[in-house]
Amino acid sequence: MTDLPTSTARKLGLVIDLDTCVGCHACVVACKGWNTENYGAPLADKDAYGAEPVGSFLNRIHSYEVQPANAPAQLIHFPKSCLHCEGAPCVTVCPTGASYKRVEDGIVLVNESDCIGCGLCAWACPYGAREMDPVENVMKKCTLCVDRIYNENLPEIDREPACVRTCPAGARHFGDFADPESNVSQLVAERGGIELMPEQETKPVNRYLPPRPKDEWAKDAEIDVLAPLLAPVAEEPKGLLGWLDKALERL
């Protein structure tokens, strides 16, 4: 049933650190790779080398310029994948039951063999986290790498989402938000993790850590009034440079 569970035992999800993300797209590639070679229909590309390439991705990186009132503009890279919402509107609109939210860990998944490809769930998601595969015509979305995190065939260190495992900046963190002691809960508490579009009432599980405050312009910084009286650091040039200096002066 596409009714949502009233509560889930765990709330697995990601914390994405907008302060450290360098916008390298490594997670995009890792995600596309893992999810093309493993569970479900491969993430297809169409017209990949042509004039209008399109393909399905479960994770995409936007970049925004933010202009504070009295400071230089900041460039912020913004990874976006499914936020595994507690009030997932994408699940309740699905007519077939293909979309569902798991009771045990809160992961939102699509059962591809039930999906009729109506696209209504993608309309219902405010974040653009669902994309119809252009070749298989079924709905694709982030699985939170459900086929990695519980996969006993992988070494323990790899039992986390591909995007988290691959991020060279450590900007993506995976964990259980239902546990206040977990790494993700603590990061959110420490750094003031935020919800995207709270007014849409989707209750996303994933949280974003806002960029840390940047250094200010030097214009208000204190300037040492004694600075002009300090001894110059560069003394009179000596040797060859000194001779050259004097020779050039005289010319």
Add this chain to the structure above:
Amino acid sequence: MHPAGSIIVFTALSGLGFGMLFWLGLGHFTPTYWTGFVFFAVAYALSVGGLLASTFHLGHPERALKAFTQWRSSWLSREGWLACITLGVMGLYAAALVFAGAWLAPLGWLGAVGSLVTVYATSMIYAQLKTVPRWNHWTTNVLFLGLSLGGGALLTGAVWPAIVLLLSTAAVQVYAWRAGDQRLAESGTDMATATGLGGIGAVTAFEPPHTGGNYLTHEMVFVVGRKHARKLQNIALILGFALPVLLLMLPSSHLLALLAIGLHLAGLFVLRWLFFAQAEHVVGLYYGKR
């Protein structure tokens, strides 16, 4: 939103078909034998044809039956059930009229209510979406119902109901267009809340994830048609409402009625195209578009 032909045909035709079934079921006009056959054939062609057109929009139409399973939460699923039940009830009612010349009033009333509820369910598929502020409003339900009932009245020769319904629906439509232009801004969702970066300063999109388009931008960030929206709105008003009502006021003739229906249908298609083309999905904000 991308105005897909199959969905425009689906909503427009099935709305008209169920509108016809409503008036036929209500019993103000109970055609029997051959006349009955013609009217019910048109009504079924429109409603069933519209529903079939909607399956062209599906990636996997062969699995369409699965869409009947989730009526507890999904308006799309409910719409499927209600349409089938209504078509079944009205089928029995029509058979009695066409083959026996018998008017089974209670069955007709049940079918009339079913037709209304079916159109309401169709409208809820769109009106339920918080992500499309322009649709997430009572005017969406009222317009779907008004157009269905008004068009149905026109098609079943209920002249005065048609005039009243078409004129009042036109008024609601004008209001919906005007007020709808503000609804994205009023929804409180903007680039600041979408990115959560509004606290730092003014947010602008610097670079999209990929240089090309993708499913999201093709499906939900359709901006092409908005340039001519005002002109198309006027065309829709004239074709869909003004001219049909004028023709209905003239002394009645089959030819004029047919012309009125043709014009209304053309107006209805323009209207539905605008319904999709003008609707802004909040995901556009991530792409710096609206």
